[in-house]
Amino acid sequence: MAQTPPIRDEYEIPLTPLPGLVLQRQFSLPQRIWQQGWVRKGAILLLLALVWEGVARWQNNDLLLPTFLQTAQAFIDGIGSGELFGKTWLSLQVLLKAYVLGIVAAFVLTTLAVSTQFGRDLLGTLTSMFNPLPAIALLPIALLWFGLGQGSLIFVLVHSVLWALAVNTYAGFLGVSDTLRMAGRNYGLRGLGFVLQVLVPAALPSILAGLRIGWAFAWRTLIAAELVFGATSGKGGLGWYIFQNRNELYTDKVFAGLAMVILIGLLVENLVFNTLERVTVKKWGMQR
């Protein structure tokens, strides 16, 4: 038995303006404060510090685990005497040099890889060979080749930055859509112009991820290398500071040094990379 829908009257409603209806409502003040990422992250840090302080007091052994306040005191003292800053600056200088070198090398390798078959094979082979190789394992060889100094540190740091960044950048280049590539070529772009004006910005999310990983790898490798062989030409960095103070059983200073490592990590992550992301890929809607 077929059912037919009933026929109803048509109607039209003239639309009148809506006075007094709020179309947009602001969040309340506490809600807005909690919306800020740094407030939430700060709360987490505060919680961790409280837990630390509690555990250390309960454990009550300065040699094994100084309290948060003792570490903070050692940290402030270290800053005050300029020692901690000096050591950090030394480490950062080496790190930045190697980081920039690594970025340039990665860019050259990936540009070669997108433009020639040989470059592709070269990058593929080299990354699969060297990416799994821990940079620190190259240190003995580097010491042999470049001696005790910045040279060998830079060598292992470049190694730690280069492959992670190259792999990410290349993967990013491969992910650039055909439409964008064709559009770029349509406007007569080729070679380096094509890479710089189309591939690099289009692959920026992956490149930034690679830069992040590369930075973390380099920072780790640097501290580890300094811990292993200490001073470079008489001037030790942050790793050396940690190592020395452990030898002299200044555990609070060891913690202060570690805190510095963490602090720099947080600063670079939040100030440099997050800012970079905010003014590029987030603004462009390429990343949420």
Next chain:
Amino acid sequence: MHVSTSEIAQLAAQGLPPPVLQVDRVSLQYRSATAVVQATHEVSFDVHPADRFVLLGPSGCGKSSLLKSVAGFLPPAAGEIRLDGQVVQQPGPDRIVVFQEFDQLPPWKTVLQNVMFPLLASRTLGKRDAAERARHYLDKVGLARFADAYPHTLSGGMKARVAIARALAMQPKMLLMDEPFAALDALTRRKMQEELLALWDEVRFTLLFVTHSIEEALVVGNRILLLSPHPGRVRAEINSHQYDLSSLGGAGFQQTAQRIHRLLFDESDQSGAPRTAEPIINFSDVRFSY
């Protein structure tokens, strides 16, 4: 149906201007992982200045491949494509492509920078002149207010407009459009067709337009090339200059649409049954865009 030299001479004698684009017995091949696929077989057609030339055919007729080939992305396996008498060998800024995909706009450039991009990349204009011209064409497509917006904040129709403004700003010899409105919703698509025709009325660009919708072909084009599928071969060339959006559903429009449908799907005309007995609109005429 090839246009031989004698025919060209004949056309010239008729007072026709020389064509902008000559596609001369072009066969295209695709290389897939396991085989070489023949996309088109000896396709020939001429596009004249200010033509709105439509390539129409079912999927697999090689219409998009033909457009890519004209753009210079896909070299013909046989035959020649000539633009103003010069053989097309590589992509160039004298033929700007408007793609279907929304990601044709670099997301890292604002709307204005997007429109300036080809002008700067091809070194056609300096920065200041490029910005001026870009603003002019953005105004033409009604997006002057959005010059500083980033593409991800725009709707699909607005993105399509930016792509069209970008193509027009280059003032290319030819505008190549590869199903530019296929990804839009039906209402927006209709509005874009209307705007495209209004723009053409104003600027009189030469357009090569690929579509799989008979209705869109009749509305947008002044001349339609019908291609058969697998491999693409020329089935017919049909005039459609007399139709626009206001003729949708009219009797003449419907008849031409039915004729195209018959030509494309090779239904024989001599079926015996009087065609006039059929209602003017039936389901086979309603083309959905997939």
